[in-house]
Amino acid sequence: MTIVATLTWAVLYGCLRVWFALGNAPDWKLPGNDLLVPNWIAVAGCAASAAAVLAVRRHPASRPLIRTLWALAAGWVAAAGFALLDLVGGVLPGLGIPFDLPGMLSRLAALTGAALLARTALVHQRRLGPGRSLTAIPWWAVAGAGAAVAGCLIRVGAQAVVGFGSTPYGANLSMIVFEGGFLLTGIVLPFLLVHRLGRFFPRWMLLVPGAGLGGGITAYFGVGLLQMIAATVQGEAVYGDVGLPAAFFWVAVPAYVVWGAGLAVATYGYYLTRSPAVAE
Numbered sequence: 001m002t003i004v005a006t007l008t009w010a011v012l013y014g015c016l017r018v019w020f021a022l023g024n025a026p027d028w029k030l031p032g033n034d035l036l037v038p039n040w041i042a043v044a045g046c047a048a049s050a051a052a053v054l055a056v057r058r059h060p061a062s063r064p065l066i067r068t069l070w071a072l073a074a075g076w077v078a079a080a081g082f083a084l085l086d087l088v089g090g091v092l093p094g095l096g097i098p099f100d101l102p103g104m105l106s107r108l109a110a111l112t113g114a115a116l117l118a119r120t121a122l123v124h125q126r127r128l129g130p131g132r133s134l135t136a137i138p139w140w141a142v143a144g145a146g147a148a149v150a151g152c153l154i155r156v157g158a159q160a161v162v163g164f165g166s167t168p169y170g171a172n173l174s175m176i177v178f179e180g181g182f183l184l185t186g187i188v189l190p191f192l193l194v195h196r197l198g199r200f201f202p203r204w205m206l207l208v209p210g211a212g213l214g215g216g217i218t219a220y221f222g223v224g225l226l227q228m229i230a231a232t233v234q235g236e237a238v239y240g241d242v243g244l245p246a247a248f249f250w251v252a253v254p255a256y257v258v259w260g261a262g263l264a265v266a267t268y269g270y271y272l273t274r275s276p277a278v279a280e
Contacts (some may be wrong), residue, residue, distance in 0.1 A: 002116065002119050002120045002123055003053055003056075003057050003120060005116055006049070006050075006053045006113070006116040006117060006119075006120050007050055007053055007054070009109075009112060009113045009116055010046045010047075010049045010050035010053070010113065011046075011050065013046055013109050013110070013113060014043055014046030014047060014050070016106075016109070017039055017040075017042040017043045017046060018039075018043055020033075020034075020039045020042075021038075021039035021040050021042075021043060025039070026102045026103075028100055028102070028103050029098040029099070029100035029103065030082055030085065030098060030100050030103055034082070034100075034102070034103040034106040034107060035079045035080060035082070035106070035107065035110060036078065036079050036080075036081045036082065036219060036220070036223045037079045042079065042110075045072070045075060045076065045079070046113075048072060049072050049076075049113060049117060052065060052068045052069055052072055052117075053069070053117070053120060055068075056068075056069060056120065056121075056124055060124050060127065061124075061127075061128060063128070066121050066124050066125050066128075067121075069117050069118070069120055069121035069124075070117075070118065070121045072114075072117050073113075073114045073115075073117035073118040073121065074114075074215065075114075076110050076111065076113050076114035076117065077111065077114045077215045077216070077219065078215065078218070078219035078222070078223075079110055079219070080107040080108075080110040080111050080114070080219075081216055081219035081220035081222075081223060082103065082107055082220065083104070083107040083108070083111060083216060084213075084216035084217065084220050085097050085220075086100075086103075086104045086107060087216075135273065136273065137194045137269055137270070137273055138269050138272075140265060140269065141193070141194050141265060141266050141268070141269020141270065142194045142266075142269075143262075143265070144190075144194075144261070144262040144263070144264070144265025144266040144268075144269065145190035145191065145193055145194040145262060145263075145265075145266040146190075146262070147258050147259075147261070147262030147265075148186065148189075148190040148214075148258070148259050148260075148262030148263040148266060149186060149187055149190050149191070149262075150258065150259075150262075151186070151255045151256065151257075151258035151259030151260075151262060152182075152183070152185075152186025152187060152255075152259050153186070153187075154251065154252075154255040154258075155186075155251075155252050155255040155256060155259065156186075157251075158248055158251040158252040158255065159252070161248070162244055162245065162248050185209070185213055185263075186259060189206065189209060189210060189213075189263065190262065190263055190266050192206055193206055193210055193263075193266040193267055193269070193270040194266055194269065194270070198270065199274070203274045206267070206270060207267060207270065207271060207274075210263055210264070210266065210267030210270065211264065211267050211271075213260070213263060214260050214261070214262075214263035214264030214265075214266075214267050215260070215264060216260070217256055217257075217259060217260030217263065218257060218260030218261050218264060219260075220256075220260075221253050221256035221257050221260065222257050222260075224253050224256075225253050225254060225257055228249060228250070228253060238250070
C-alpha cells in the first residue's frame with residue numbers, strides 16, 4: 001500500500017513539475033522558485049523516486065536500495081527548505097514573512113513525498129530483522145549537539161556585533177516569541193537530545209522538531225551558503241540590498257549550517273537510543 005501511494009505521488013508530482021518547467025509556474029512570493037532546486041531537477045527527483053520504489057519492490061531485502069530511499073527522502077526535505085519560512089511565517093504572522101499559498105502547497109507535496117519514501121524505507125528496513133541499537137548516547141551525537149549550540153551562539157554573536165536593531169522585522173510580540181523559539185531550538189533542544197532528561201519526554205516530542213528543524217535549517221542555509229559562494233566567485237555583492245555588511249553573512253550563514261547539521265546528528269543519535277534495533 002505504501003509503495004502504491006509513493007508511486008502515485010511520484011507520477012502526479014512529477015507531472016506538476018513538468019508543467020512548471022514548461023513555463024506554467026505561478027509567480028512565487030518568496031525569492032526563486034517554490035523549491036530550492038530547479039524544476040527539471042525536481043522532475044528528475046520524481047523519476048528517481050519512482051525507480052527506487054519499483055526496485056525495492058522487486059528486491060525488498062536490498063540494503064543499498066533502502067539507503068537510496070532514505071537519501072531520496074532527505075533530498076526532498078532539503079529541496080523543500082522554504083517550508084521553514086512557511087512554518088515560521090504561519091505561526092508568527094507579525095514577522096512579515098510573505099505568505100505564498102501556491103508555494104506552500106507545492107512544498108507540502110514535496111514533504112509528503114519525503115514522508116512516503118521514508119515510510120517505504122522504514123517498512124522494508126524493519127523486515128530485515130534486528131540490527132544496530134544503542135543503549136547510551138554516542139559521542140558523535142554529543143558532538144553534534146555541541147556543534148548545534150555553538151552554531152546558535154555564533155549566530156547570536158554575529159547579530160550582537162551589528163546590533164540587535166539591525167533586523168528586517170520590528171520588535172513586536174511575534175519577534176519576541178520567535179527569539180524565544182530561536183533559543184529553545186539552539187540550546188534547549190540539542191541538550192535534551194543527548195541528556196538523560198530527554199528520555200522523560202515522549203519520543204516524538206524531540207524527534208519531530210529535531211529532524212524537521214535540523215533538516216530544514218541545513219537545507220535552507222546550505223543553499224544560501226552555496227549562493228553566497230557563487231555570487232562571490234562572480235564578483236557580485238552578497239545580500240547587498242539588506243543593509244548589513246557581507247562579513248555578517250559569512251559568519252551567520254555558516255553558523256546556521258553548523259547548527260542545523262549538528263541538530264540533525266544529535267537527533268539521529270537520540271533516535272538510535274530510543275528506538276527498537278535498527279537494521280543496518
